[in-house]
Amino acid sequence: MSTCDPLEGGAALTPLDRELYRGDTVEVARRLLNCLLVHETDAGTIVGRIAETEAYTQDDPACHAFRGMTRRNSPMFGPPGHAYVYFTYGMHYCFNAVTGPEGVGEAVLIRAVEPIEGWELMSRHRGLPEEEIKRLTASLEDPVKRVRLARKLCGGPGKLCQAFDLGGAANGTDLTCPGSLWIGGMPNPEAFPVPKICSTRRIGIRLNVDAPWRFTLRDDPYTSR
DNA sequence: ATCTCGATAGTCT
DNA sequence: GACTATCGAGATC
Numbered sequence: 164m165s166t167c168d169p170l171e172g173g174a175a176l177t178p179l180d181r182e183l184y185r186g187d188t189v190e191v192a193r194r195l196l197n198c199l200l201v202h203e204t205d206a207g208t209i210v211g212r213i214a215e216t217e218a219y220t221q222d223d224p225a226c227h228a229f230r231g232m233t234r235r236n237s238p239m240f241g242p243p244g245h246a247y248v249y250f251t252y253g254m255h256y257c258f259n260a261v262t263g264p265e266g267v268g269e270a271v272l273i274r275a276v277e278p279i280e281g282w283e284l285m286s287r288h289r290g291l292p293e294e295e296i297k298r299l300t301a302s303l304e305d306p307v308k309r310v311r312l313a314r315k316l317c318g319g320p321g322k323l324c325q326a327f328d329l330g331g332a333a334n335g336t337d338l339t340c341p342g343s344l345w346i347g348g349m350p351n352p353e354a355f356p357v358p359k360i361c362s363t364r365r366i367g368i369r370l371n372v373d374a375p376w377r378f379t380l381r382d383d384p385y386t387s388r
Numbered sequence: 389a390t391c392t393c394g395a396t397a398g399t400c401t
Numbered sequence: 402g403a404c405t406a407t408c409g410a411g412a413t414c
Contacts (some may be wrong), residue, residue, distance in 0.1 A: 169400090199412085210407075217406070219406075224404070225405080226406085230400090231401075233399075234399085235398075235399060235400090236399095249399095249406085250397075250398060250399095251393085251398085251399090251405055251406070251407065252390095252396070252397085252405060252406095252407045253395065253396025253397040253398080253405090253407095254395070254396055254397080254408075255407050255408070257406060257407085259406090273408060274406085293414080319407070319408070320406070320407075321407050321408060322407090324406075365406070366406075366407095367405090367406050367407065368405095368406055369404095
């Protein structure tokens with residue numbers, strides 16, 4: 164079990180306010196931990212608790228926006244609170260939340276989530292055989308099996324995009340509007356103890372490798388790598 | 389558990 | 402033409 168059940172109490176979940184995204188990008192990356200990523204699709208709703216983030220600021224050589232605006236990175240320069248979904252390595256998508264004021268090219272990469280709702284749908288999107296899906300989703304009571312499947316489904320930026328069915332079509336989505344793709348805060352943040360936030364070096368980059376702008380929660384197993 | 393390696397295509401130089 | 406904010410399979414320990 165996670166340290167706190169984000170959906171406990173069934174309180175209405177509402178999107179985070181755009182003003183939150185407008186703030187300091189490193190601060191937003193910390194703030195997005197434990198928030199809920201929601202994708203309402205025709206086939207059903209998918210929800211994940213954000214377990215791992217990375218901050219990319221405009222003055223950072225590892226940031227796509229470091230050399231200015233291009234057609235690809237233009238969403239980063241748009242208003243905060245929108246999605247920046249890009250394609251990389253010829254096969255993967257990565258999902259970011261645009262941060263900072265309009266005109267500043269910054270974003271937070273979502274690297275891993277803990278599946279909360281829509282396990283079956285995620286498994287299907289990830290290409291697991293139907294029989295295996297039945298077997299695995301039937302044994303989620305077992306904490307070990309639960310974590311194992313969680314990391315298989317959403318334990319990495321490319322994996323979670325596939326599980327959530329996020330591709331080019333999701334690029335530019337306003338994350339503050341419920342109905343399709345959005346990020347919700349904890350129904351009642353004050354009711355839960357906030358675990359300690361850990362910061363480490365970011366993963367999979369070559370430039371500015373020493374900046375400690377990858378964030379996780381202490382003792383949270385639902386992370387990548 | 390930890391590693392190497394290949395696949396694959398959009399973007400920028 | 403070179404590079405990538407990656408993943409999974411297969412090898413090896």
